[in-house]
Amino acid sequence: MENVTMVTPLTQPIVFELEGFDVPPGYGAFLFFLALFNYMVMLLGNCVVLCVIVIDKNLHRPMFVMVCNLVVCDLLGATAVLPRLMIHFLTGQKKIAYIPAIAQAFSVHTYGVAAQTILGVMAYDRYIAVCEPLRYHTIMTSARLHSCCALAWFIALLLIGVLFAWHVDTPLCGNTIQHIYCSNRGILSLACSPTPINNIYAQMENYTYNSLTLQLEGLIVTKTNKYPVFLFLLLAYVFILIANMGIVILILMDRGLHQPMYLLFCNLSINDVMGNSLLVPRVLADILVPPSERIIHYYECLMQAFTTHMFGTNAHTVLMIMAFDRYVAICNPLRYAMIMNGKMVIKLTVSAWGVSFVLVAILLSLTIRLNRCRTLITNPFCDNPSLYKLSCEDVFINNVYGLAFTVVLLSSSICSIILTYSKITAACLTSHSKSLNSKALKTCSTHLCLYLIMLVTGLIPIALHRFPQFPEYRKIVAILFNVVPGSLNPVIYGLQSQEILKCLSKLFHLGRVKPSF
Structure with missing residues (x-):
């Protein structure tokens, strides 16, 4: 069993400790400003795109409305990870309470799944525009557009909601999350006993959406x-x-x-x-x-x-x-x-x-x-x-x-x-x-x-x-x-x-x- 630091299950209030980055002495401030710069560029760029589409009525078209949903999704994912990462770089603080940890993990997984569902809806919009150009406006009406966007977010929230519902009654025996941020797998690895149902459901969710993010095992070198x-x-x-x-x-x-x-x-x-x-x-x-x-x-x-x-x-x-x-x-x-x-x-x-x-x-x-x-x-x-x-x-x-x-x-x-x-x-x-x-x-x-x-x-x-x-x-x-x-x-x-x-x-x-x- 990994990360088992106590014999008995932990009781609330639970405080996790993230493994984080091994920051060399003197580099914390540099990494903080680098992460801050990236976060500000991401915020500024996405917010400008969002404001331009909202203000300009000529951009109130299905394609750009869906881009707005993708922008919101990007803001959600970055805001869930980067601010806490900047705190870690600046202060060395790696502790995170149970509720913020679940919220961060929920936001990270929602970002990943919502990006897939929104891109799927955008692909449907492009299919109609290219293959049915004469019927595009009759098919992609305002009601259809809002229904597609709502369905994309609903499916993402439903899948992640069910995924995290299994956490409620899972006793945890460890408090060190071996990652730079909280995730479903990181938290479940601290469970006192195997969690086969969680693992099977996570595989089903991954199967449904064909994750675009893969992990290379690479060379194992000392x-x-x-x-x-x-x-x-x-x-x-x-x-x-x-x-x-x-x-x-x-x-x-x-x-x-x-x-x-x-x-x-x-x-x-x-x-x-x-x-x-x-x-x-x-x-x-x-x-x-x-x-x-x-x-x-x-x-x-x-x-x-x-x-x-x-x-x-x-x-x-x-x-x-x-x-x-x-x-x-x-x-x-x-x-x-x-x-x-x-x-x-x-x-x-x-x-x-x-x-x-x-x-x-x-x-x-x-x-x-x-x-x-x-x-x-x-x-x-x-x-x-x-x-x-x-x-x-x-x-x-x-x-x-x-x-x-x-x-x-x-x-x-x-x-x-x-x-x-x-x-x-x-x-x-x-x-x-x-x-x-x-x-x-x-x-x-x-x-x-x-x-x-x-x-x-x-x-x-x-x-x-x-x-x-x-x-x-x-x-x-x-x-x-x-x-x-x-x-x-x-x-x-x-x-x-x-x-x-x-x-x-x-x-x-x-x-x-x-x-x-």
Whole structure:
């Protein structure tokens, strides 16, 4: 049992103590003014919008009236949390009486649910305006408008009222709420006995409204390891950005590198930057905050999942077209310039990105259709399996498509690599040209090395799914799947390519300033 500080249930008057923020000495006033500034901007902005809509009769339309309800909802949520948080920053006071605690928790949950119901009503209004424009004024009458707004607030208040009605007779044995403000879960965690009915109802309420606020479990790191892990990932991310973007800029600036091999490699560098830019900064931010504060919006989570799967799929498709380029260069050297012309390079690039986009779009569209009844993502970042595991519906189609997607992608990738390199090996064995064999060894070994790094780092997380007793190792390897290839690809390609090394040496040589005497 959590937070049990007394053997017998507490009696009124009950005073809770919020865990709050661990404010460093001397930073309290700064955090107070920062929170005060945010609160004043929020109050001023929302009140100005509210007053303008009320005063201007031209804005007395359904859409703007509903915006007023959303403004009131925002004011309710912010006023329930920020003033007490400012007191905490300024005075260090963390105690809160029972009635104010229930009132704060009630307001916070009402804000969350009312935001969903009001946005649902606004979506209905936009549907009528776009799909039934000629009947809009007859449908969205003043009476219908007021009924919709009242229904949105009534449903929110009814659901939260029932949720908090269970608190009345629940005996509490602890008084420390492990959060920065009071909530239903924070108060019920202090109960003397399990509260299954409360938990089931809370899940039902969450299921009904498909919460847009999700929580990432993230990496579980100790205080001693937090900063070394943060520094390692930060340095790796900075290196990925500098190395990959440097390679891309160098290839684009130097006309001697405007060859199909290097132009196709630009796709790999751009893919590495894209895959890491939506993942590593978020992981870095989550490392520095407690697990309870690792909150992510549903749409941000979708974008991160889309980028993550695009990165993995693109890595395969781009390396496949690079293998085709090496096959033509080694097996058909006389026709290479004719086959791998500018149009062919563009077609291969568009095909690689287009196939990835279509496959991943279908993958996530099957997940978006599901209703969600959970909010915890047991992963350091968002991906498709983490998202559809939030649903209480049947995910058989998601599993089938996900499995087919993985099998088709891996089999196509591996088979294309085996086929092209078999033909390249056969061409080298039958040829007595030392220059051809040397060229094949240099360029193909680099490409094959990149492919093996990508394949190994991708297969290890899949293998670790079979061992649920090692969840943290699986999380770390999942992050390294993005970081390791992105760090090694430019290094391996840059060191093996004589043309890139020559351009770099020329660049640094020209950059030297000779001393004058």
